[in-house]
Amino acid sequence: MTFSAEFLEKYKTFKKIDKYTDLAIFFPELNSGNIANIKSGKRSLTANQVIAMAEEMKLDWKEALISLSIEKTKDKELKSRWSEIKKKITAACVAVAMTIASAAVMTNTVPPLRYCS
Numbered sequence: 001m002t003f004s005a006e007f008l009e010k011y012k013t014f015k016k017i018d019k020y021t022d023l024a025i026f027f028p029e030l031n032s033g034n035i036a037n038i039k040s041g042k043r044s045l046t047a048n049q050v051i052a053m054a055e056e057m058k059l060d061w062k063e064a065l066i067s068l069s070i071e072k073t074k075d076k077e078l079k080s081r082w083s084e085i086k087k088k089i090t091a092a093c094v095a096v097a098m099t100i101a102s103a104a105v106m107t108n109t110v111p112p113l114r115y116c117s
Contacts, residue, residue, distance in 0.1 A: 003071040
């Protein structure tokens, strides 16, 4: 499955929509033909659509745009370079999150776990 098809599915789930055609409420240009072409891999979402969906779902729009670029790029070398950039960004985000978590543990500022009964 392509990035655009997966992202569209994720957005549909996020909006609690049953039918793909209902996405046209939020993105009028996503008619049934365009959606079918995205699901089959013949078409991709636009950069503006990806940014809007990512921001609404509180996802990193920069990473989503890179994934879209990887999908749309035909050149294997360029595709490889986009993938390398994405890996570096992901690794940097993980490193920052781990640093913050470690600092919280070391300074004893981690909130206590609460169990629901």
